[in-house]
Amino acid sequence: MTFNEKVNILIVDDRPENLLALEAIIEREELNIIKASSGEEALRFLLKNEVAAVLLDVQMPGIDGFETAEIIKAREKTRNVPILFITANNMESEHIFTGYSMGAVDYLLKPFDSIILKAKVDAFVEIYKVNQILKKQAEELKKQRDELENSYLTLSKTTSQLRISEELSNVISETSIDSMLIIDEKGTILKANPAVEMAFGFEEAELLGKNIHLLFSEPSSLKSVKSMLEMISQAEKIQRNGKLKELMATKKDGSLFPAEIQVGKRFVQDKCIVAITIRDLTNQKQYEETITHMAYHDWLTNLPNRRNFNDEINRIIPVAKKVQEPFALLYVDMDHFKFINDSLGHLIGDSALQEMAERLMNCLREDDFVARVGGDEFNLLLPNTNRDEALEFAEVILEAFKQPFFIDRFELFITACIGISVFPFDGEDAMTLIKNADAALYRAKEQGKNMYKVYHSGMNLQSFRSFNLQNDLRKAIEQNEFFLVFQPRINIATGKVTSAEALIRWKHPSWGNIFPAEFIPLAEETGQIVEIGEWVLQEACRQNRAWQQAGLSPIRMAVNFSSQQFLQKDLVETIAQILDETGNTADLLEIEITESIVFKNEVAMTQTLKKLRELGIYLSMDDFGTGYSSLNYLRHFPVHSLKIDKSFIQDLSNNSQESIAFIQAIISLAHSLRMSVVAEGVETTEQLNVLTDLHCEEIQGYLFSPPILANEFEEFLLKNKENPHLVEEKTTEANINLHQIMRADSQGVKL
Template sequence: MSERILDSIDKKKLKNEIDEKMNSQLKLLWDNTADAVFMFDSKGEITHVNPSFTKMLGWSEHEILSRNDISIIPKHYKNDQKKVLQRILNGEVISFHYTERSRKDGKNIHVLASYHPIKDDNGAVIGATAMYKDMSEQVRIEQALSESEKRYQQLIEHTPYMIVVHDDMNILYINNAGVQTLCATNKSEIYERTIYSFVNSDLEDELANILAKLKKTNRSELIINSLDGRKINVDCTTIPITYLGRRAYQSVLHDVTKRKRAEKALRNSEKDYRTITEYSTDMISVLNRRGKVIYASPSHETILGYDAKELIDSNLYAIIHPEDRKKVLQVFSTGVSKRQGQTVECRLKKTNNSWVWVEARGTPFINEKGELEKVVIVKRDITERKIYEAELEYMAFQDSLTGLPNRRSFLHQLDMLVESDNATFTIFYLDVDRFKYVNDSLGHHKGDELLKAIAKRLEESSGFDNVARLSGDEFVLLTKDLKNEEEIIQRANKLLSIFKDAFSINNFDFHLGASIGIATYPKDGEDALSLLKNADSAMYESKGNGKNQYHLYLPSMNERTFEWLVLENDLHKALEKGEFFIEYQPRIDMKNEQVAGAEALIRWQHPTYNRVNPANFIPLAEETGLIIPIGKWVLETACRQLKSWHEAGFTNLKISVNFSARQFLSENLIKDVAAVISDSKISPQHLEIEITESTLLQNELVVLAALRELMEMGVQITLDDFGTGYASLTYLTKYQVNALKIDKSFIKDISKNPEKDAITTAVITLAHSLNMQVVAEGVEYYEDYEHLLSKNTDEIQGYFISRPISPEKFLMALKKGTFTKCFKKHS
């Protein structure tokens, strides 16, 4: 049918019909979406592609047009794609089809493909619109998770105990020991059956009742049927878990058939009983009705170190671990009253004062009068099994790096709290600010050590009921004792204060902060996942507002979190699309009232949001690492502009560029700065790099080394926003920067404020005594300028002189002397 349509419709007409469907709004989406979108006709030949398509697959638009979709598909997916094409031509909409595509460079990428048929006015399919979402990074993450799960799986597969994961009816997973125990040739034979097909019919109701009520660990004894018809006695420990996103159960089964046979033999024959007990590897003891030992098998000496004769007429209660005594008494008392055997796990003391885990089965013997005659206790050493179980539980619920509970464990705890009556609690979602700088500059080993230090400090100092590591540098803390918002805020401030002191790792001091989001149950979420998601949204609000702060969740934050993620996505493409530009604000030399230079200030003209405030996108750039290429572009552009002004005759001008902490931790910093200076043909003395006080503290040794190399090159260094951060006299003498820039908060209305005047005067005096120049930023009024002049300030910058302007307007103002007219106006 598709061939007849193709024959009857002119290809040019098809293209025109498709073009008419693309109105201006769709065109904007077409050009700016991060996903690859394209159209093809009924032959599968591509007719339209968006920019993201060419970027994702490496083909230019000219190269890809008129190619068949099959030509960009790896060989092992071609037959599959032919079937997909046929389904599309039959009018079927295909969503989220996982596949691979070949880039021009020969590499294959993982994509999630969606197809929507295009029909003409008669309803015939004439082509289709398709979209590829690049899943390569997600696949990489999933593969890393798979490796972790694989190690966990290997431990389960090699344990000698039978482990089964199941729901109320079906078996979802079984390990190799289980396959061998049930005499199956492979796991598929077991997955085809329900759990009840392996249980004796008289135990089905009991098993169903256990699973229906199960909320914590349950131990029971069952008889299961192997595929070869054998009856196997098992001791079964079952716990509720989450498996592949749904509620399930994990059962560890220990074959106790031999023990059961031994118990049966004991009942049948005293002679056989004596023979078995003497040679059994299990410890067998017989107690009289008063609880005194009247017989102990030789294996007690092998396992515990006690001579069997020493135990005669003693009470085993004395060697039971104090924490287990109450439990043991309760279980065995129940067994005696019900006249049936009972099993309990406990610890027994060895002669060397160490402890052995045993599984003890007590069986009461009743005489003909219906009176208790004796109790036979069979004790099996299960220490090795307990170690296995502890390792399994640790790997499943603990973070291997920090030892804290992991995401799975925390969500399980939240589920339990949500299910309890009248529960109320608060969670604090914490993301460590600037942690990625450590990994980028010093490597993952130092990062891991820092994470362990953070975890330890959170656990020891925060006063929370539970502290867990979710992933990377994200932690979550839970408390049930906060009664109102005031107490929540007090706890949040205490949590932030934990990060005030530096973290010392191998002679490195790391000054970090934390962005915190807070959500309370049940007000901010009705289940564990929604509560965690909303706390995450509140955390993003803290990050977006400057970091190192907290926010309580509000419903409106979900929308802002989405906007934040959109902005982050667009930021990756802004430099490539040429959406950044630079404005320049002049600095005036107070001695001659001439323009000394300019500060380069980056701006972002977003296609949708217009001008984006630098306070909103600079933290994003630092967080994602995009500040490195963006910062390099600013430096290159500003230096080229300075060279242009020099060639126009203004040879004394210098240019000032802001550098972030992330840039200073880049291993290519010195090489990049030197290359830009060389390429732009300017003198290093005409380049000034501004850094904030907080940058000095990110990684003191690395930053100090970089500053010294830059100053040796001749580059000028200015400490920006002085007075608002952490700097001290020690840092000023250690770093020996060329200039201090006093923050505008101290300059505004300085002529009217004695306190600001005193602070500023002290800073100027201090700087000059250290041979540093002083720049005052934020000067808006003549009175402030005049006051700063009287204090011997070296340079000023602010709206009193000029707002930041384009390079063209800046050059025009230089030629006309516009920047210095403000002085003449008041003279």
């Protein structure tokens, strides 16, 4: 006898996409897939129809999966319908235990394996067909009871055995990835699925008849298993909250692994069956450890990250207070690391950071701690370390960075600045210590590269001032707080003013006059230097045009450019537009650049300079001799003149033969390359005489005039026109006073 009717399979899930996915996996010609989006809808269908199996989602609004299963099992008509729970990976053990106590055949965890799901459903369908055939056979036997009584009794016995076998197959799924056991109330193992051998190394034959204690020999785990068996023997039904804590399971070779256990208990024909599911948590534990490590460590260097550092400093502060020991916080920042990324790329930069982290690690003592807290920023904690020891440790770090970094095919020289604060003198909480170490780092970077500074209370005032200046810079142009001063340049041969250098000043409403040495680095740090530089260029060209319209002889106006300005893609177009708007010709504009700007990106800079020269703009290299000049590159740069730095000019007053020889070499070099020479910082007649003998073309300095306001510069031009013999002319009393006020310009930053 065969069964040819379509078989009903009921799938229950509140999410339509899950229903469609399940239907797609198990659908075949002989099946009639019934979809229900809630427990209520599923129960209404079961009132009128028979099904081979129910695929039931646990978590649903309204009646959830457990309640639905409880109602199904309570009804005589549906109590033997196989229920396959489908749930998420993070189901806790009490939920899985509850499902088995409700009569669940098995669990499938999302995302489930489609092959396993289809195999299970096929098995349920085959069992259902067998049951339906048996029902039909029973009906026929009932009609033929008299002549087939013996056959009926045999069939009843077969049906009874089939029911026991069916219940056993409901408890142990041969396709489960978890280890599953059938035990009696005393803990004797009656059956094991194939996953047991994979997890424990025991074959099923080795376990049958043995107590489950064999798999949990670790003392605390064994105690828990014994308590579980006592609970099973005493409880008629295991409650939903009967969750066991995590245990250590024992393999055949004696090794241990973390495991989670779920227990289900049922009575089948007055026989107690206890189902044990054992889940290996090894992979889950490793995954959790990996996630935790990632959360507290830097992905690039594998050092502790900022979160880890904050935990560590907050851990050691109470310890240091208790034992009354100091500790030091070192804030380390790489000097100009951004240029490595910008010029060589982030892959080289990342490799350099890894090498930096390695060198810092090699500097550490046994209990020291280092973390990467930013792009090129590292924090170090030095327990039981006073101020003097912290300074010695900073020296160790700077010494470690003296050796070059060999990255790929590049040899890099990378230095660092360090800010130091010491507990409890510089702060008794993490926030204060970090803030003060940062303030010390800021002061170290202000003083140059490869420096370290220890915090002192005056740094907070300077940091407060710098913070306010950074904010006020954003509105200084709008509120007309900037102004220009002009310093004339004199042609030695004629004594006439040939050009002038425009220099910016800031009249702050609260702090008074602020020199460029203080606010230009802040503008470069915040990126406002481009806007400020454009204002200087616009104002210098406007003022030069105003002098021309006033009838003064045209002179060339020199303007300093920063490296960030040269990074602008439309720099040449912007300069051309400003010249056009102010009515100036290109030959009356001079752009001063420093060696450091040029040699950061020789190729790009050379192209830009050539475009500016093609416009007719005069180009000069400022502070020549203070950088890392390459004569090979210099001959390719399209500059018109070199400016000798004032530091070399100052030594001429002492008749320093080395300085004279050096300046003579610069002048000879310039003349051989068809460049003129400007000496800046000329303050004495002795300096002027030497420069004259060395055939320097132009001079600039306090001997003739400090930087002065526009109206004073106009008067200077008129006097120079009337009497160009400035070598014999003394500076006026007004100039002397102005010289005293603005002498700080000689040490300032230009723009």
